[in-house]
Amino acid sequence: MNWVWKKSMPAIESISYENCPCNTLLDLWYAFHNSYNSATNRPVDTCFLNEIPQATPIEWLAFSK
Numbered sequence: 001m002n003w004v005w006k007k008s009m010p011a012i013e014s015i016s017y018e019n020c021p022c023n024t025l026l027d028l029w030y031a032f033h034n035s036y037n038s039a040t041n042r043p044v045d046t047c048f049l050n051e052i053p054q055a056t057p058i059e060w061l062a063f064s065k
Contacts, residue, residue: 015022017031 012053015028015031017027017035020027024030
């Protein structure tokens with residue numbers, strides 16, 4: 001039963017923000033908040049989406065009434 005043997009943990013890299021590790025929950029919150037909300041109220045140019053070719057629609061079989 002190989003699956004019950006003790007396994008070593010894989011090497012991981014800690015989450016860092018502005019070259020500082022996030023060692024506390026408050027640091028982690030600050031990093032996520034500033035990363036994901038950095039684009040708030042900024043204009044977004046979506047015209048590049050018009051250059052993507054349209055895929056043909058897929059016909060799905062009815063699976064419920």
